[in-house]
Amino acid sequence: MTDSATIGLSEKQRYHFNKLQKRLRRLTGEAIADFGMIEDGDKVMVCLSGGKDSYTLLDILLSLRLNAPVHFDIVAVNLDQKQPGFPEQVLPDYLTARQVPFHIIEQDTYSIVKRVIPEGKTTCGLCSRLRRGLLYRHAAQHGITKIALGHHRDDILETFFLNLFYGGTLKAMPPKLLSDNREHVVIRPLAYCREKDIDEYARLRAFPLIPCNLCGSQANLQRQAMKEMLHEWERRHPGRVETIFTALQNVAPSQLADRALFDFAGLDALRGTAASEVVDAPAGLDILMR
Numbered sequence: 001m002t003d004s005a006t007i008g009l010s011e012k013q014r015y016h017f018n019k020l021q022k023r024l025r026r027l028t029g030e031a032i033a034d035f036g037m038i039e040d041g042d043k044v045m046v047c048l049s050g051g052k053d054s055y056t057l058l059d060i061l062l063s064l065r066l067n068a069p070v071h072f073d074i075v076a077v078n079l080d081q082k083q084p085g086f087p088e089q090v091l092p093d094y095l096t097a098r099q100v101p102f103h104i105i106e107q108d109t110y111s112i113v114k115r116v117i118p119e120g121k122t123t124c125g126l127c128s129r130l131r132r133g134l135l136y137r138h139a140a141q142h143g144i145t146k147i148a149l150g151h152h153r154d155d156i157l158e159t160f161f162l163n164l165f166y167g168g169t170l171k172a173m174p175p176k177l178l179s180d181n182r183e184h185v186v187i188r189p190l191a192y193c194r195e196k197d198i199d200e201y202a203r204l205r206a207f208p209l210i211p212c213n214l215c216g217s218q219a220n221l222q223r224q225a226m227k228e229m230l231h232e233w234e235r236r237h238p239g240r241v242e243t244i245f246t247a248l249q250n251v252a253p254s255q256l257a258d259r260a261l262f263d264f265a266g267l268d269a270l271r272g273t274a275a276s277e278v279v280d281a282p283a284g285l286d287i288l289m290r
Contacts, residue, residue, distance in 0.1 A: 017204045027192040028060050035176040037187040040070035045144040048076045050210030052202035053150030075101045082108040090208050151188045154195040158226040
């Protein structure tokens, strides 16, 4: 990052910023390497919503690209959903100043969501499906090889507990996934980063944040309840949240009860064989791609 990032900061703030930036760069770099997110020649589409997470994602990727061992291009894409009062010049002005190639997709999904979803009900599901379809279409039309989203570690854990408590499934947001039609690879480079670090980074960088008037304005969301639960756990039991995230990376199918992931019925045939012959592995990788 250039020195302009710390203009206006005190010496103490500058020290804190540099330390914070190094941590975010390191964790993002580790996630990219661990999951093979970006390869030489990739055209990475950073989905920029105007929130702290996507701003930070773009900022860190631009910084990492300067010394990356592979060459990749970055293009920022924003979906203008025609929300009332949306400051449409904020992102173009910011991206032009940063000399980042960008494209604005204009589509009135706001009216669709407001018409279809009853007042007081959660809009997130329909809104995300509409956004995903539009972004996938744009990616296909413009030779995008990777679609980068700004979800972080806390988002992944919140999704895990939402699925656990309300969906009856053990799944979260994978750091890297293949779309259902197998045409798009979605990556989440901030998967190892904490939300509180991203909050602080966005504040120090003074990103021109744009609030969401759909899901962001809804009270009593189940996701908010998960966020508060995790914050309380971390307050009362420091390190617990980190341990839970580590658990998501150390799954033992033979110790659960999913017959599609482990051949429990065939265990009798393994009696007397060497322990090394029993493999904890999914029956089919396509199960994990959804």
